[in-house]
Amino acid sequence: MRALIIGLACVMVAPLAMARAIPNPDQRPAPGNEQQQTPIAQARYSTPVNYQLQCAGCHLDDGEGSRANDTPRMKDFVGHFLKVEGGREFLVRVPGMSQSALSDAQLADLLNWLLREDGMAGKSMPAHYQPYSADEVARLRKVSMLNLPDTRAHLIEQMRALGIPIKDGMGNDTP
Numbered sequence: 271m272r273a274l275i276i277g278l279a280c281v282m283v284a285p286l287a288m289a290r291a292i293p294n295p296d297q298r299p300a301p302g303n304e305q306q307q308t309p310i311a312q313a314r315y316s317t318p319v320n321y322q323l324q325c326a327g328c329h330l331d332d333g334e335g336s337r338a339n340d341t342p343r344m345k346d347f348v349g350h351f352l353k354v355e356g357g358r359e360f361l362v363r364v365p366g367m368s369q370s371a372l373s374d375a376q377l378a379d380l381l382n383w384l385l386r387e388d389g390m391a392g393k394s395m396p397a398h399y400q401p402y403s404a405d406e407v408a409r410l411r412k413v414s415m416l417n418l419p420d421t422r423a424h425l426i427e428q429m430r431a432l433g434i435p436i437k438d439g440m441g442n443d444t445p
């Protein structure tokens with residue numbers, strides 16, 4: 271009989287315990303957290319800060335990338351994409367870029383910053399570089415890339431055909 275009463279009591283208390291998981295509509299933010307976070311597209315951080323926040327987690331600070339995480343090296347290499355057909359579009363359409371929370375203008379600035387001879391792209395840059403504009407980024411990022419590995423492999427093949435040494439750190443570097 272006692273077990274039955276305890277059992278019944280548990281069944282009756284359970285919904286109350288579960289009810290605690292439902293957010294309290296009167297809940298207030300913790301002190302010091304009252305302000306909503308500014309979305310990064312409106313935060314007006316500098317381009318290097320945008321890189322730190324949106325890209326460096328995978329690509330690392332200096333664009334070295336990480337073979338273990340399938341992230342190619344951009345340092346001294348990424349500029350070669352501009353020398354092959356489809357490469358300019360590819361750089362905007364990779365998901366880390368096109369799907370980032372940055373605005374079109376911020377992404378254009380970020381690309382133009384990466385693609386500087388004194389920046390990550392270094393000596394891989396072509397002689398005549400046409401900077402990206404916000405409009406171009408807007409147009410390109412809307413079109414998704416359906417088969418990234420094949421698209422990328424084809425670009426790397428075109429580089430090889432031009433005699434460009436491959437140094438993307440993905441295990442197929444030219445010796």
Ligand code: HEC
Binds near residue numbers: 339343438
């Ligand atoms: C979650 C990890 C991740 C984040 C965050 C990320 N990327 Fe990437 N990025 C990758 C991977 C992995 C690739 C290789 C292609 C692929 O699988 O998407 C890549 C490819 C690229 C490429 C093409 C280079 C090549 O050799 O294929 C560029 C350029 C690039 N990323 C720039 C950026 C920029 C700029 C940002 C920040 C706005 C960014 N990525 C954010 C993981 C990331």
